[in-house]
């Protein structure tokens with residue numbers, strides 16, 4: 557069983573528009589409402605592929621109730637911790653060429669007492685989980701020290717911890733000795749203070765995060781695929797998608813596929829890339845099912861060209 561923890565979940569509304577024009581009334585085509593937040597999406601992707609997980613989510617207000625209903629509707633096992641604030645709604649505007657514009661709310665304030673309740677709920681069930689996967693932004697309220705403490709307690713208790721977050725929260729996961737971190741390109745750049753231009757730059761940045769405490773680094777690079785750096789060495793892979801439809805949740809699908817594939821080596825990276833590519837081909841933040849997965853277009857190599865330039 558995988559335990560996902562989304563400290564700042566959301567109700568995600570995706571609208572398809574012909575073209576984004578500032579100051580105009582835009583008429584939406586298709587629209588979707590999905591339960592959202594990065595850990596929630598990992599749980600949804602695992603479930604879509606027949607794998608068990610439990611999603612820990614602080615929830616509050618009408619949107620919190622809606623999130624719980626949406627998760628129930630999809631059959632996601634959850635541990636909802638009530639909070640006083642209102643769960644956020646995030647909006648995605650998707651254009652036909654695959655361009656996605658997202659508006660993410662900051663989210664409700666989570667008080668110290670509420671964060672302690674969430675932490676206790678996680679720690680109470682963590683020992684039964686194969687992985688504890690903490691994903692997404694931190695809500696306003698909890699200090700980085702409190703988040704770092706949760707990560708450290710999980711690692712000390714012997715949990716395999718994965719962290720997919722940004723900024724100080726990502727670095728706290730690294731310093732706590734998370735078994736896996738999953739930064740995207742921007743998060744990696746922020747973590748090491750340098751914008752990667754080549755595959756070699758990405759590999760070097762991943763090695764720096766490993767030196768700082770992370771067991772493995774799975775760096776997702778959008779259309780440039782993903783790089784895995786762990787104790788076994790380096791693997792790079794791509795899975796081209798001719799016409800991306802919505803990249804929302806692609807990183808979450810990649811992470812879920814990587815975990816489902818055993819979290820190690822070429823097979824796991826292939827699985828992650830297949831799930832990521834499939835998510836990009838689906839509308840909104842819909843997570844791929846086995847019927848959506850095509851592993852034949854994935855290529856993974858242990859011997860990448862470090863001078864290969866990333867898309868600008």
Ligand SMILES: Nc1ncnc2c1ncn2[C@@H]1O[C@H](COP(=O)(O)OP(=O)(O)O)[C@@H](O)[C@H]1O
Pocket residue numbers: 740741775776777778779780781782795796797800803804805806807808810828829832833836
């Ligand atoms: N334009 C794209 N074409 C093909 N695959 C993509 C594209 N965008 C994302 N992906 C796939 O989804 C994964 C995660 O996307 P990325 O944008 O790096 O993560 P995040 O959603 O966390 O920002 C990538 O590693 C890749 O496998």
Ligand SMILES: O=P(O)(O)OC[C@H]1O[C@](O)(COP(=O)(O)O)[C@@H](O)[C@@H]1O
Pocket residue numbers: 564566568591592593594595597646660691692693694803804805806807808841
């Ligand atoms: O916690 P954050 O960073 O604000 O992100 C939350 C958003 O990320 C998502 O999980 C999508 O993730 P991606 O970044 O992988 O596209 C949405 O469901 C959610 O609205």
